Amino acid sequence: MDEGTLKSKFLGSLIGTGVGDAVGAAFEGSFRAEPEEIEAVADRRQVLTYTDDTHMMIGIAESLVENEGFDGERMAHTFMKNYEREPWRGYGPGPPRIFRLMRAGEAWDKVTERLYRGGSYGNGSAMRIAPVGVLYHDDLAKLREVAHKSSQITHSHELGKEGAALQAYAIALAVNLEPSEVFEPKEFLAKLSEFVHHEVYKQKLANVGILSTEIDRAKVVAELGNGIEAFNSVPTAIYSFLSHPRSFSEAVLYAISLGGDTDTIGAMTGAISGAYLGIGSVSDKWRVKLENRLYIEELAEKLYEVWG
Numbered sequence: 001m002d003e004g005t006l007k008s009k010f011l012g013s014l015i016g017t018g019v020g021d022a023v024g025a026a027f028e029g030s031f032r033a034e035p036e037e038i039e040a041v042a043d044r045r046q047v048l049t050y051t052d053d054t055h056m057m058i059g060i061a062e063s064l065v066e067n068e069g070f071d072g073e074r075m076a077h078t079f080m081k082n083y084e085r086e087p088w089r090g091y092g093p094g095p096p097r098i099f100r101l102m103r104a105g106e107a108w109d110k111v112t113e114r115l116y117r118g119g120s121y122g123n124g125s126a127m128r129i130a131p132v133g134v135l136y137h138d139d140l141a142k143l144r145e146v147a148h149k150s151s152q153i154t155h156s157h158e159l160g161k162e163g164a165a166l167q168a169y170a171i172a173l174a175v176n177l178e179p180s181e182v183f184e185p186k187e188f189l190a191k192l193s194e195f196v197h198h199e200v201y202k203q204k205l206a207n208v209g210i211l212s213t214e215i216d217r218a219k220v221v222a223e224l225g226n227g228i229e230a231f232n233s234v235p236t237a238i239y240s241f242l243s244h245p246r247s248f249s250e251a252v253l254y255a256i257s258l259g260g261d262t263d264t265i266g267a268m269t270g271a272i273s274g275a276y277l278g279i280g281s282v283s284d285k286w287r288v289k290l291e292n293r294l295y296i297e298e299l300a301e302k303l304y305e306v307w308g
Protein backbone atom coordinates (compact mmCIF):
# COMPACT_ATOMS: atom_id res chain seq x y z
CA MET A 1 0.00 0.00 0.00
CA ASP A 2 1.38 3.43 -0.86
CA GLU A 3 2.13 5.98 1.85
CA GLY A 4 -0.64 8.37 0.84
CA THR A 5 -3.32 5.68 1.09
CA LEU A 6 -2.12 4.52 4.49
CA LYS A 7 -1.92 8.04 5.92
CA SER A 8 -5.40 8.75 4.57
CA LYS A 9 -6.67 5.75 6.57
CA PHE A 10 -5.18 7.11 9.81
CA LEU A 11 -6.97 10.40 9.12
CA GLY A 12 -10.17 8.64 8.06
CA SER A 13 -10.41 6.60 11.24
CA LEU A 14 -9.86 9.51 13.64
CA ILE A 15 -12.03 11.99 11.76
CA GLY A 16 -14.54 9.18 11.16
CA THR A 17 -14.87 8.74 14.93
CA GLY A 18 -15.55 12.45 15.36
CA VAL A 19 -18.10 12.70 12.55
CA GLY A 20 -19.97 9.53 13.56
CA ASP A 21 -20.07 10.74 17.17
CA ALA A 22 -21.17 14.29 16.33
CA VAL A 23 -23.83 13.27 13.78
CA GLY A 24 -25.11 10.55 16.12
CA ALA A 25 -25.20 12.74 19.23
CA ALA A 26 -28.44 14.46 18.20
CA PHE A 27 -30.21 11.07 18.26
CA GLU A 28 -28.78 9.55 21.44
CA GLY A 29 -31.37 7.43 23.22
CA SER A 30 -33.79 7.57 20.29
CA PHE A 31 -35.87 4.57 19.32
CA ARG A 32 -35.05 4.66 15.62
CA ALA A 33 -34.74 7.40 13.00
CA GLU A 34 -34.68 7.49 9.23
CA PRO A 35 -31.26 8.05 7.62
CA GLU A 36 -32.68 11.00 5.63
CA GLU A 37 -33.82 12.71 8.82
CA ILE A 38 -30.44 12.19 10.50
CA GLU A 39 -28.68 13.65 7.49
CA ALA A 40 -31.04 16.65 7.40
CA VAL A 41 -30.41 17.41 11.08
CA ALA A 42 -26.62 17.26 10.53
CA ASP A 43 -26.95 19.47 7.45
CA ARG A 44 -28.80 22.15 9.40
CA ARG A 45 -26.14 22.44 12.09
CA GLN A 46 -23.39 25.06 11.80
CA VAL A 47 -20.87 23.04 13.83
CA LEU A 48 -20.78 19.31 14.45
CA THR A 49 -19.94 19.16 18.14
CA TYR A 50 -18.50 15.89 19.39
CA THR A 51 -19.04 14.22 22.77
CA ASP A 52 -17.02 12.16 25.28
CA ASP A 53 -16.33 9.45 22.66
CA THR A 54 -14.19 11.72 20.52
CA HIS A 55 -12.88 13.66 23.51
CA MET A 56 -11.42 10.43 24.92
CA MET A 57 -10.25 9.28 21.46
CA ILE A 58 -8.29 12.55 21.31
CA GLY A 59 -6.82 11.73 24.74
CA ILE A 60 -5.62 8.34 23.47
CA ALA A 61 -4.07 9.91 20.38
CA GLU A 62 -2.39 12.69 22.39
CA SER A 63 -0.93 10.20 24.81
CA LEU A 64 0.29 7.77 22.11
CA VAL A 65 1.90 10.64 20.19
CA GLU A 66 3.52 12.20 23.25
CA ASN A 67 5.03 8.93 24.46
CA GLU A 68 5.56 7.48 20.98
CA GLY A 69 3.62 4.50 22.24
CA PHE A 70 1.56 3.35 25.21
CA ASP A 71 2.09 4.48 28.80
CA GLY A 72 -0.92 3.66 30.99
CA GLU A 73 -0.29 6.18 33.71
CA ARG A 74 0.22 9.03 31.27
CA MET A 75 -2.81 8.04 29.21
CA ALA A 76 -4.93 8.00 32.36
CA HIS A 77 -3.63 11.45 33.29
CA THR A 78 -4.37 12.78 29.81
CA PHE A 79 -7.98 11.51 30.14
CA MET A 80 -8.22 13.17 33.54
CA LYS A 81 -6.81 16.53 32.44
CA ASN A 82 -9.02 16.59 29.35
CA TYR A 83 -12.08 15.77 31.43
CA GLU A 84 -11.31 18.50 33.97
CA ARG A 85 -10.99 21.04 31.16
CA GLU A 86 -14.23 20.03 29.39
CA PRO A 87 -16.44 18.08 31.79
CA TRP A 88 -19.54 18.98 29.78
CA ARG A 89 -18.80 16.54 26.95
CA GLY A 90 -21.54 14.10 27.95
CA TYR A 91 -19.48 11.74 30.09
CA GLY A 92 -21.30 8.93 31.85
CA PRO A 93 -21.24 8.63 35.65
CA GLY A 94 -18.09 6.45 35.79
CA PRO A 95 -15.24 8.60 34.44
CA PRO A 96 -15.76 11.63 36.75
CA ARG A 97 -15.65 9.36 39.80
CA ILE A 98 -12.60 7.54 38.45
CA PHE A 99 -10.75 10.80 37.83
CA ARG A 100 -11.61 12.12 41.29
CA LEU A 101 -10.14 8.99 42.86
CA MET A 102 -7.06 9.34 40.68
CA ARG A 103 -6.63 12.93 41.83
CA ALA A 104 -6.80 11.57 45.38
CA GLY A 105 -3.86 9.30 44.59
CA GLU A 106 -5.45 6.03 43.47
CA ALA A 107 -3.32 4.06 40.96
CA TRP A 108 -4.50 4.31 37.33
CA ASP A 109 -4.77 0.56 36.84
CA LYS A 110 -6.60 -0.15 40.11
CA VAL A 111 -9.03 2.73 40.36
CA THR A 112 -11.89 1.28 38.30
CA GLU A 113 -12.06 -1.81 40.52
CA ARG A 114 -12.93 0.48 43.40
CA LEU A 115 -16.09 1.57 41.60
CA TYR A 116 -17.28 -1.57 39.87
CA ARG A 117 -16.85 -4.99 41.36
CA GLY A 118 -15.46 -7.10 38.53
CA GLY A 119 -15.03 -4.02 36.35
CA SER A 120 -17.25 -2.25 33.84
CA TYR A 121 -18.16 -3.77 30.47
CA GLY A 122 -19.57 -0.56 29.04
CA ASN A 123 -18.59 0.50 25.53
CA GLY A 124 -16.48 3.44 26.75
CA SER A 125 -13.13 1.84 26.04
CA ALA A 126 -14.14 0.65 22.54
CA MET A 127 -15.62 3.99 21.46
CA ARG A 128 -12.27 5.76 21.83
CA ILE A 129 -9.95 3.07 20.45
CA ALA A 130 -9.33 4.27 16.85
CA PRO A 131 -5.77 5.55 17.50
CA VAL A 132 -4.79 2.11 18.87
CA GLY A 133 -6.34 0.34 15.87
CA VAL A 134 -4.46 2.43 13.32
CA LEU A 135 -1.11 2.66 15.15
CA TYR A 136 -0.86 -1.09 15.74
CA HIS A 137 -2.53 -2.24 12.51
CA ASP A 138 0.52 -4.37 11.68
CA ASP A 139 1.20 -5.76 15.16
CA LEU A 140 -1.79 -7.68 16.48
CA ALA A 141 -0.22 -8.88 19.73
CA LYS A 142 0.60 -5.29 20.63
CA LEU A 143 -2.82 -4.12 19.46
CA ARG A 144 -4.57 -6.52 21.83
CA GLU A 145 -2.22 -5.68 24.69
CA VAL A 146 -2.66 -1.90 24.35
CA ALA A 147 -6.43 -2.18 23.79
CA HIS A 148 -6.71 -4.17 27.04
CA LYS A 149 -4.41 -1.90 29.04
CA SER A 150 -6.05 1.31 27.82
CA SER A 151 -9.40 -0.23 28.71
CA GLN A 152 -8.15 -1.06 32.21
CA ILE A 153 -8.16 2.66 33.09
CA THR A 154 -11.97 2.81 33.04
CA HIS A 155 -13.36 -0.59 31.96
CA SER A 156 -11.59 -3.55 33.53
CA HIS A 157 -14.18 -6.29 32.96
CA GLU A 158 -13.04 -8.94 30.47
CA LEU A 159 -15.97 -8.08 28.19
CA GLY A 160 -15.04 -4.40 28.25
CA LYS A 161 -11.41 -5.12 27.38
CA GLU A 162 -12.32 -7.64 24.72
CA GLY A 163 -14.82 -5.21 23.18
CA ALA A 164 -12.08 -2.58 22.89
CA ALA A 165 -9.71 -5.15 21.37
CA LEU A 166 -12.35 -6.34 18.89
CA GLN A 167 -13.12 -2.78 17.77
CA ALA A 168 -9.38 -2.03 17.48
CA TYR A 169 -8.89 -5.18 15.42
CA ALA A 170 -11.79 -4.33 13.09
CA ILE A 171 -10.11 -0.96 12.50
CA ALA A 172 -6.73 -2.62 11.92
CA LEU A 173 -8.22 -5.08 9.41
CA ALA A 174 -9.86 -2.16 7.61
CA VAL A 175 -6.54 -0.28 7.50
CA ASN A 176 -4.82 -3.31 5.99
CA LEU A 177 -7.30 -3.69 3.12
CA GLU A 178 -6.70 -1.97 -0.19
CA PRO A 179 -9.94 -0.05 -0.83
CA SER A 180 -9.65 -0.39 -4.62
CA GLU A 181 -9.81 -4.20 -4.38
CA VAL A 182 -12.93 -6.37 -4.02
CA PHE A 183 -14.25 -6.40 -0.45
CA GLU A 184 -15.07 -9.76 1.13
CA PRO A 185 -17.32 -9.28 4.19
CA LYS A 186 -17.29 -13.01 5.03
CA GLU A 187 -13.51 -13.09 5.18
CA PHE A 188 -13.45 -9.93 7.31
CA LEU A 189 -15.93 -11.47 9.73
CA ALA A 190 -14.09 -14.81 9.88
CA LYS A 191 -10.91 -13.02 10.92
CA LEU A 192 -12.75 -11.14 13.67
CA SER A 193 -14.24 -14.40 14.99
CA GLU A 194 -10.83 -16.01 15.03
CA PHE A 195 -9.41 -13.04 16.93
CA VAL A 196 -11.92 -12.81 19.80
CA HIS A 197 -11.61 -15.19 22.72
CA HIS A 198 -14.86 -14.61 24.49
CA GLU A 199 -17.92 -16.71 23.65
CA VAL A 200 -20.28 -13.72 23.96
CA TYR A 201 -18.50 -11.98 21.09
CA LYS A 202 -18.16 -15.14 19.02
CA GLN A 203 -21.93 -15.60 19.23
CA LYS A 204 -22.60 -11.96 18.33
CA LEU A 205 -20.29 -12.18 15.33
CA ALA A 206 -22.08 -15.37 14.23
CA ASN A 207 -25.30 -13.31 14.34
CA VAL A 208 -23.64 -10.60 12.24
CA GLY A 209 -22.97 -13.28 9.60
CA ILE A 210 -26.55 -14.54 9.63
CA LEU A 211 -27.89 -11.00 9.32
CA SER A 212 -25.66 -10.12 6.38
CA THR A 213 -28.54 -9.28 4.06
CA GLU A 214 -31.14 -8.29 6.68
CA ILE A 215 -32.83 -4.96 6.10
CA ASP A 216 -35.29 -5.02 9.01
CA ARG A 217 -33.66 -2.71 11.55
CA ALA A 218 -35.79 -4.00 14.43
CA LYS A 219 -34.41 -7.47 13.82
CA VAL A 220 -30.84 -6.19 13.66
CA VAL A 221 -31.28 -4.40 16.99
CA ALA A 222 -32.91 -7.49 18.54
CA GLU A 223 -30.00 -9.71 17.49
CA LEU A 224 -27.04 -7.37 17.99
CA GLY A 225 -28.21 -4.68 20.42
CA ASN A 226 -27.78 -0.90 20.39
CA GLY A 227 -26.97 -0.33 24.05
CA ILE A 228 -24.16 0.95 26.22
CA GLU A 229 -22.57 -2.46 26.84
CA ALA A 230 -19.54 -3.22 24.66
CA PHE A 231 -21.10 -6.49 23.41
CA ASN A 232 -24.32 -4.66 22.49
CA SER A 233 -22.59 -2.01 20.40
CA VAL A 234 -19.25 -3.14 18.91
CA PRO A 235 -20.87 -5.99 16.89
CA THR A 236 -23.58 -3.52 15.75
CA ALA A 237 -20.94 -1.10 14.48
CA ILE A 238 -19.17 -3.96 12.69
CA TYR A 239 -22.46 -4.96 11.07
CA SER A 240 -23.21 -1.36 10.03
CA PHE A 241 -19.85 -1.20 8.29
CA LEU A 242 -20.07 -4.66 6.70
CA SER A 243 -23.54 -4.00 5.30
CA HIS A 244 -22.35 -0.68 3.75
CA PRO A 245 -18.65 -1.17 3.02
CA ARG A 246 -18.43 1.22 0.06
CA SER A 247 -19.89 4.38 1.60
CA PHE A 248 -18.87 6.15 4.80
CA SER A 249 -22.10 8.16 4.92
CA GLU A 250 -24.38 5.17 4.35
CA ALA A 251 -22.61 3.10 7.02
CA VAL A 252 -22.71 5.87 9.63
CA LEU A 253 -26.30 6.93 8.88
CA TYR A 254 -27.43 3.32 9.05
CA ALA A 255 -25.68 2.82 12.42
CA ILE A 256 -27.34 5.91 13.86
CA SER A 257 -30.72 4.96 12.40
CA LEU A 258 -30.73 1.87 14.66
CA GLY A 259 -31.26 4.16 17.66
CA GLY A 260 -29.98 3.59 21.21
CA ASP A 261 -26.42 4.66 21.96
CA THR A 262 -26.19 6.42 18.60
CA ASP A 263 -23.19 8.68 19.17
CA THR A 264 -21.03 5.78 20.27
CA ILE A 265 -22.21 3.30 17.63
CA GLY A 266 -21.88 6.09 15.05
CA ALA A 267 -18.34 6.84 16.27
CA MET A 268 -17.31 3.18 16.14
CA THR A 269 -18.81 2.65 12.68
CA GLY A 270 -17.14 5.84 11.42
CA ALA A 271 -13.80 4.67 12.81
CA ILE A 272 -13.95 1.37 10.88
CA SER A 273 -15.35 2.82 7.65
CA GLY A 274 -12.87 5.71 7.66
CA ALA A 275 -10.03 3.25 8.28
CA TYR A 276 -11.09 1.25 5.24
CA LEU A 277 -12.03 3.97 2.75
CA GLY A 278 -9.72 6.77 3.94
CA ILE A 279 -10.35 10.44 4.67
CA GLY A 280 -11.58 11.12 1.14
CA SER A 281 -14.68 9.04 1.88
CA VAL A 282 -15.85 11.29 4.72
CA SER A 283 -18.25 13.65 3.05
CA ASP A 284 -16.87 17.19 2.96
CA LYS A 285 -20.07 18.80 4.17
CA TRP A 286 -19.60 16.95 7.48
CA ARG A 287 -15.82 16.98 7.69
CA VAL A 288 -15.45 20.75 7.40
CA LYS A 289 -18.03 21.34 10.13
CA LEU A 290 -16.47 18.94 12.62
CA GLU A 291 -15.37 20.81 15.72
CA ASN A 292 -11.57 20.83 16.18
CA ARG A 293 -11.12 19.08 12.83
CA LEU A 294 -7.69 20.58 12.19
CA TYR A 295 -6.41 19.45 15.57
CA ILE A 296 -7.75 15.91 15.09
CA GLU A 297 -6.16 15.79 11.63
CA GLU A 298 -2.86 17.00 13.10
CA LEU A 299 -3.00 14.22 15.71
CA ALA A 300 -3.69 11.62 13.01
CA GLU A 301 -0.69 12.83 11.02
CA LYS A 302 1.55 12.73 14.09
CA LEU A 303 0.30 9.25 14.89
CA TYR A 304 1.24 8.21 11.37
CA GLU A 305 4.75 9.55 12.00
CA VAL A 306 4.96 7.55 15.24
CA TRP A 307 4.04 4.45 13.24
CA GLY A 308 6.53 5.11 10.46
Ligand SMILES: [Mg+2]
Pocket residue numbers: 051052053090263264
Ligand atom coordinates in the same frame (compact mmCIF):
# COMPACT_ATOMS: atom_id res chain seq x y z
MG1 LIG B 1 -20.93 10.23 23.82
